[in-house]
Amino acid sequence: MRVRHKPWAKDKLLSHPEFVITDPKSHIGEWQSVFSSACPIHVEIGAGKGQFITNMAKQNPDINFIGIEIQESIIVSALDKCIDSQLKNVRLINGDANELTDFFSENEVAAIYLNFSDPWPKNRHEKRRLTYRSFLAQYEYILNSKGHICLKTDNQGLFEYSLESFSKYGLYLQNISLDLHHSHFKEENVMTEYEEKFSSKGHRIYRCEAHFSE
Amino acid sequence: MRVRHKPWAKDKLLSHPEFVITDPKSHIGEWQSVFSSACPIHVEIGAGKGQFITNMAKQNPDINFIGIEIQESIIVSALDKCIDSQLKNVRLINGDANELTDFFSENEVAAIYLNFSDPWPKNRHEKRRLTYRSFLAQYEYILNSKGHICLKTDNQGLFEYSLESFSKYGLYLQNISLDLHHSHFKEENVMTEYEEKFSSKGHRIYRCEAHFSE
Structure with missing residues (x-):
């Protein structure tokens, strides 16, 4: 996503430690203690402007979300x-997906969302795709045995x-839709900003889950 | 496919033993001897009116096709x-896919084509779909170790x-296209009658290969 540079952004991120985790590596293995309640942790990689993760957090108070x-x-x-919604179950990391295994320990995560990744x-540039095998290896490590992408x-x-x-x-594919917005998955689908824009132009949205065990 | 009943069809099939194999079970394990040369055997399940298999046979003289x-x-x-093209590398079976393992022995087949199956x-009716697991078990049995669907x-x-x-x-997916007629697979794609009709109406054609080993 191309975006206008905001020179003030860094300071703003630093001034909200209740939402932005500036030292994610120091929480490895102990993310539950960051949140007010111990719940499964779901991670969105490439959280963008946050519409998906904040709406997911509102709808799922029993899940802790990290974008x-x-x-x-x-x-x-x-x-x-x-800030607007004062959600207790969302935290943000301004970081690089290549460092996932420095942020999370083995089995610490229950689900990973990849929404409209580059x-x-x-x-x-194959190695940069978030579904390249080196990323899958990181997901396998941080996801628990029932975890999925x-x-x-x-x-x-x-x-x-x-x-x-x-x-x-060797992942198992489930709940595939080749046209999400015209499928039964639509009912519980939470849209990203990008998804709203492009689906309204008639673009098909594809979705699937990949599980490490059946 | 709904089609007009042709009372004369059975007799015509019987009168062309050079193409139509009326006793397929008797050739189990010995299909190579049915053809004039020993080549890999490719099977189309649901060969319909035969446009695909006869054109494939013309383009691939080193493969023996069974529809x-x-x-x-x-x-x-x-x-x-x-009859029109006098192909030496095609045979037809007027039979039921449920009997595949009575027609072919273990590892006897190199590839299976499922084109526009019901x-x-x-x-x-899930169990009737040609990609239901009971059919996959039959394909696994008759395909050789490098075989694919x-x-x-x-x-x-x-x-x-x-x-x-x-x-x-546990199959490995390869060469997926969600829009075959607008992909590089189009160049070597051989169309069925149904495919010609429906792609000309703008229907997307999906394709993939499923391999039993990587």
Whole structure:
């Protein structure tokens, strides 16, 4: 996502430690103590402006959500939503998905959301796709035995690639929809900002879950 | 496929033993001897009017093709195409896919094609879908270790179901396209009669391969 640079974003993130975790590595293995109640932890990688994770948090008070977003000028919008709604079960990390196993210990996470991730369509950029095998290895490590990845995208190429990459890694595919907004999954679907925009233009939204055990 | 009953079809099939194998069970384990040369055997289940299998046979003289079709009034059109082109590497079976393991021995087949199979959309008919696990077990038995299933359909529900069924069975998904006719797979794609008709109406064609080993 291209976004206007916001020079004040860093300071704003630092001034809200109740939502933004500035030292995520220091909480490895102890994320439950960050939240007010011990609940399953769900992580969104590439949380963007935070519409998905904050609405998920409102609808699911018994789940603790952590949104990771690398761009500070974007995650600051997610922070605004957290401030507005004063959610107790959301925290934000302005960090890099490549460091996931420094943030979370083995089995610490129950679900991972990949929403409209950068498709990196060029072959030479395959390793940057969030469903490349090196990322799957990190997800496998931090997810518990019943954990799963939930993928949504409007990018056909990324979806085809991801299905194959999941399959090759030995993951089990479930709850696939090749047209989410015209399926029964729509009822409980929480949209991202991007999803609202592109589905209203008629783009198909693809979704699937990938589980590490049946 | 609904088709006009052709009372003369049975006699016509019987009168062309050079193409139609009337006693397929008697050839189990010995299909190579049916053909003029020993080549990998590819089987299409639900060969319909035979456009796919006869064109595949023309393009691939080093593969022996066997088309199975349960409806005699339909397979008789496939027979006409065999007669017209005098192909040496095609045989037809007017039979039931439920009897696959009576037709072929373990490891006897190199590839299975499922083209625009009946989607059987009602849940109570799941067992009739050609990608239901009981069929996958038969495919696993008759396919050799490098064998694969190649699926094409315009039915979104059948494709979603099949991806999940393949995955649950432990198959590896490869060469997925969610829009075959606008992908690089188009170049070597051989169309069925149904595919020509429905893709010209703008229907998307889905395809994937499922392999029993990586």
